[in-house]
Amino acid sequence: MTARFIVTGTDTGIGIGKTVFSAGLAGLLDGFYGKPAQSGLDGETDSEVVARLSGLPSGRVLPEVYRLKTPLSPHRSAEIDGIAIEAAKLSLPELPGPLIIEGAGGLMVPLNRQMKFICIVRDWQLPVILCARTALGTINHTLLSLEALRARSIPLLGIAFIGDEMADTQRTIAEMGRVRVLGRLPRLDPLTPFPKTCERPSTSPTSQRRHSEPLRCLASLYPACHRAGSADDRAHRRRLCRDARRQALPRRDLLLVGHHYGHRHPKIVEAIRHATETVDPVIFAGLSPAGRAVGRSAGRHGAAGARLRLLLRQRLDLGRGRAEDGARLSPQQWLPALAHRRDSAITATPSAR
Numbered sequence: 001m002t003a004r005f006i007v008t009g010t011d012t013g014i015g016i017g018k019t020v021f022s023a024g025l026a027g028l029l030d031g032f033y034g035k036p037a038q039s040g041l042d043g044e045t046d047s048e049v050v051a052r053l054s055g056l057p058s059g060r061v062l063p064e065v066y067r068l069k070t071p072l073s074p075h076r077s078a079e080i081d082g083i084a085i086e087a088a089k090l091s092l093p094e095l096p097g098p099l100i101i102e103g104a105g106g107l108m109v110p111l112n113r114q115m116k117f118i119c120i121v122r123d124w125q126l127p128v129i130l131c132a133r134t135a136l137g138t139i140n141h142t143l144l145s146l147e148a149l150r151a152r153s154i155p156l157l158g159i160a161f162i163g164d165e166m167a168d169t170q171r172t173i174a175e176m177g178r179v180r181v182l183g184r185l186p187r188l189d190p191l192t193p194f195p196k197t198c199e200r201p202s203t204s205p206t207s208q209r210r211h212s213e214p215l216r217c218l219a220s221l222y223p224a225c226h227r228a229g230s231a232d233d234r235a236h237r238r239r240l241c242r243d244a245r246r247q248a249l250p251r252r253d254l255l256l257v258g259h260h261y262g263h264r265h266p267k268i269v270e271a272i273r274h275a276t277e278t279v280d281p282v283i284f285a286g287l288s289p290a291g292r293a294v295g296r297s298a299g300r301h302g303a304a305g306a307r308l309r310l311l312l313r314q315r316l317d318l319g320r321g322r323a324e325d326g327a328r329l330s331p332q333q334w335l336p337a338l339a340h341r342r343d344s345a346i347t348a349t350p351s352a353r
């Protein structure tokens, strides 16, 4: 199976540029492009723009599953056309090359009255590239979109900025959003087709200088995209999928060690150790010296260590709010439960659905 990516954005239309970016990326990867639901058929559709700008041979731009006439949110546009958008029809094709899938608008856009685009993205479990403009207002939109992705354990490849350089804005998003920046596509004037890539772009800064400006910006995506298609990342996605399913289970199947179980009293360390051996999954939801002590010692003991490291990795994907929810319980409440009951659970809120 080759790499597949979701290109989404913090918003729609002018100022984001998901379609322009997707054209560059699909061309760069010599891949395929698909827009499952297109709302608005006057003028060029997104697929037609990609066909024009990407330089890809015909046949690499897939037909849209839903072509809706009115340029509105897809759920409304579908209603106007008398069509119901169904999740089952939005399955992903297996193709002989990388596939870029573009969503309509942002993550929370409804596809029908029950289902948002992000629900489909969560089911697909493909790495997301979040396009964010660099102009004023983007910090808020981008951090909110990141929270929504993380709350659902959706794998994120990184952010692609679009627009003129705004150094502090980009840095603030990278730092506060704890997110990898893949690159920045500037405003291209004129907006002409991306240059054809006869060979793969180099990632070395010296060779990159030989690339034209748009290609240079996209070149930084190239290694990240290739890693995302590798076996490692597929295994990571499978784990995320499994963990997301488990988080949705009833409370007693999940232990959440909150960030305030922090002091390293031997009894607390022992209780956490005991719990991690009997309850699976355990999520360390905050910086806990006690949790770290357990993690370190388990790391020296084979299989348990591997499990714990995985769980510690998941900690990074949890939003702060949920860590705090878990931490509302005091050690007095949960220590006795841990000490005496197999499969006891100290609670977390179920993952966002």
Ligand SMILES: Nc1ncnc2c1ncn2[C@@H]1O[C@H](COP(=O)(O)OP(=O)(O)OP(=O)(O)O)[C@@H](O)[C@H]1O
Binding pocket: 009, 011, 012, 013, 014, 015, 016, 017, 018, 019, 020, 021, 046, 103, 104, 105, 106, 162, 163, 185, 186, 187, 188, 189, 191
């Ligand atoms: N990098 C860019 N350089 C120049 N113009 C751009 C760039 N990105 C976007 N634009 C302009 O903004 C318009 C909207 O961009 P685009 O269609 O890519 O947005 P979108 O995020 O895909 O919107 P939608 O949610 O409707 O799919 C483009 O038609 C183009 O005129």
Ligand SMILES: C[C@H](N)[C@@H](CCCCCC(=O)O)NC(=O)O
Binding pocket: 012, 013, 037, 038, 039, 040, 046, 070, 071, 072, 073, 074, 103, 104, 105, 106, 109
């Ligand atoms: C009409 C737009 N261009 C776009 C749909 C954007 C929906 C935005 C809904 C919203 O957030 O209010 N359609 C599309 O990408 O096919």
Ligand SMILES: [Mg+2]
Binding pocket: 018, 019, 046, 102
């Ligand atoms: Mg678009």
